[in-house]
Amino acid sequence: GENVEQHPSTLSVQEGDSAVIKCTYSDSASNYFPWYKQELGKGPQLIIDIRSNVGEKKDQRIAVTLNKTAKHFSLHITETQPEDSAVYFCAASIYNQGGKLIFGQGTELSVKP
Amino acid sequence: EAGVAQSPRYKIIEKRQSVAFWCNPISGHATLYWYQQILGQGPKLLIQFQNNGVVDDSQLPKDRFSAERLKGVDSTLKIQPAKLEDSAVYLCASSLGSEVAGELFFGEGSRLTVL
Numbered sequence: 391g392e393n394v395e396q397h398p399s400t401l402s403v404q405e406g407d408s409a410v411i412k413c414t415y416s417d418s419a420s421n422y423f424p425w426y427k428q429e430l431g432k433g434p435q436l437i438i439d440i441r442s443n444v445g446e447k448k449d450q451r452i453a454v455t456l457n458k459t460a461k462h463f464s465l466h467i468t469e470t471q472p473e474d475s476a477v478y479f480c481a482a483s484i485y486n487q488g489g490k491l492i493f494g495q496g497t498e499l500s501v502k503p
Numbered sequence: 504e505a506g507v508a509q510s511p512r513y514k515i516i517e518k519r520q521s522v523a524f525w526c527n528p529i530s531g532h533a534t535l536y537w538y539q540q541i542l543g544q545g546p547k548l549l550i551q552f553q554n555n556g557v558v559d560d561s562q563l564p565k566d567r568f569s570a571e572r573l574k575g576v577d578s579t580l581k582i583q584p585a586k587l588e589d590s591a592v593y594l595c596a597s598s599l600g601s602e603v604a605g606e607l608f609f610g611e612g613s614r615l616t617v618l
Contacts, residue, residue: 396545422604433507433594433609434546479545483604490559491607493545 392417394482396494403470404502411497413480414462420482423456423463424491428477437478438465470501505529507610509595515616521583524613528577528597534558535572536607537580538594546594552578553600585617 393416403409415423421442426434440447440454440463447454451470456463467474477498481491508527516522528535534553538546549568551558554575563570567586572578582589592612598605 394545424604424606431611433596433611434607435609436606439606481545490548490551491546491604493547495545496543 392420392482392492394480394492394494396480396497398497399495400498400500402500402502405470405472407470409467409470409474409499409501411465411478411480411499412462413464413482413494414460415482415492416461417482417484418461419484420492422483423454424481425452425454425465426479426481426493428479428496430476434479467499470499472501472503475499475501507595507597507608509593509610509613511613512611513614513616515618516585518587518617519584521581522585522615523582524580524593524595524615526578526580526595526610528595529608531599532597532608533575533600534598535578536596536598537570537578538596538609540592540594540612542591549580549593582615585615587617590615590617 396413424439427437428434438454442458451468453466477496479496480494483491510525536551537549540546549563550560550570552572555572570580592614594612596607596609598607
């Protein structure tokens with residue numbers, strides 16, 4: 391089955407710097423890759439997603455890139471702010487088999503003011 | 504629009520006792536999921552319902568875990584008997600449908616501590 395590896399497990403940056411979180415997946419059939427943000431005591435919340443027919447997607451300060459050949463995808467956050475501090479999870483699934491997400495282990499991002 | 508509701512938020516039990524968690528998904532969402540999130544790990548799918556039918560329960564420890572979704576709306580997840588390793592946050596999520604992948608809306612979770 392699918393396995394998703396995520397790095398780093400913790401990341402500390404200064405406010406205004408960029409943050410990059412990387413994930414690799416094992417199942418070449420996976421073609422949908424969402425990123426979720428989880429704040430303390432809350433459930434995960436979708437922040438951006440990408441399908442494998444697209445190499446890059448951007449939404450204001452966040453962007454996701456996908457390298458299907460290498461089976462890895464990354465989350466980029468620019469101009470980080472203290473409110474970006476949270477745990478971020480990547481996930482993978484097969485788009486037309488809907489729903490079942492395999493999550494990475496998570497990255498705890500800390501943005502220092 | 505109301506989000507996914509879960510209760511209780513916290514539960515502490517002794518091992519071998521039983522516990523039940525309740526979830527009410529977003530109105531109109533056909534698909535409901537239960538995920539287990541052990542501290543420091545990503546969520547792991549336990550069971551997925553489409554309306555009141557089970558789509559995937561391959562990772563549900565069926566000797567001790569059970570779940571139902573009566574009338575295709577709210578759902579309960581039961582653990583009996585609980586083990587120490589069941590200590591985790593149990594997240595319920597819902598989505599519009601399961602034919603294609605899309606956004607999952609998560610509740611705040613039910614934190615279980617087994618002593």
